[in-house]
Amino acid sequence: MRPGPSNLGPFDPGYADLPTELPIFPLTNALLLPGGRLPLNVFEPRYLAMVRAALQSPDRLIGMVQPIDANADRNLQADHRPAVHQVGCAGRIVSFEETPDGRYQLILSGLIRFRIKEELPMAKGGYRRVVPNYQPFAHDMAEHEFQLADxxxxxxxxxxxxxxxxxxxxxxxxxxxxxxxxxxxxxxxxxxxxxxxxxxxxxxxxxxxxxxxxxxxxxxxxxxxxxxxxx
Structure with a gap:
């Protein structure tokens, strides 16, 4: 699905280098597709911890997923795990800014979709992690030619x-x-x-x-x- 005939960016990991564990950010109505860009405003402590961990990783990847219940990501306790859709999209942090009031403003670049194979125990920072299965979507990282007929x-x-x-x-x-x-x-x-x-x-x-x-x-x-x- 990745747009265009161009190769991956110079900082994007190759398919063989994708991480076997992925932090996930459950967020209703936030769609990230391979090749797309998604701005995020991060302020909850658990997701601030997630961003810090991602920035320290070699790939800077975060998995965007949607809760099945559209209201499930509101007013939750840190240890609550709403059910999420099994297909998400891994995005790489391509830019970030720290704000004076303690938020991160990010831009994610969509890399490849994944299916959740297994959910892991919560990370120490309180955010969720999964074992992703990228194989069904390996073509997301391939070159494609696409043209609208009309x-x-x-x-x-x-x-x-x-x-x-x-x-x-x-x-x-x-x-x-x-x-x-x-x-x-x-x-x-x-x-x-x-x-x-x-x-x-x-x-x-x-x-x-x-x-x-x-x-x-x-x-x-x-x-x-x-x-x-x-x-």
Missing amino acids: RPRFLAILQEYLKTRQARLDWKGIEEVADDELVVAMAQMSPLDPEEKQSLLECPDLDAVVEMMVALFEVHGVTSGGEHRLH
Whole structure:
């Protein structure tokens, strides 16, 4: 699913070097896809500890997962473990900033999806860890060629959907964004429901992501305007 024909970044680990243990950050409605960027504002003590540990690791990876219950990550005790979806995405910390009031502001770069094989005991800092299975998503780290068959129509459908949700998007410069980067960014930014975003995460590839996005937009009352494929 990783966008574009370009190789991984110079600081990204290779598939063989992925960690066998991964800290997870359960966060409702936060979608990270391979090749995407996700800004995070971290302030809870357990997740501050998680970020510190990740920054000290050679790969700087954090696994983003969604709780199954959309309200489960609110007002929890530190030792409570809400059930989470079994598929998440490992993201590498590519930038971070310490704020004067004790927060971390991060940007994660999506690297590869994973399926939770096993949950480990809590880390000393109070955050959760899992044994990830990357194998079903090994293609996320491979090179891909992707092109929308009808980019103007995809943008028109997206724009109509955003209107139905009373959401706004800065369209300036969007013409210069590559198709793969566009699909990943719009999938992450679209105001879809948590379960809908999880469906996008679990799509096998970007072609399926486009199909799923259009289907979800139609659920929200947007017509696709024909039967032609968009990819």
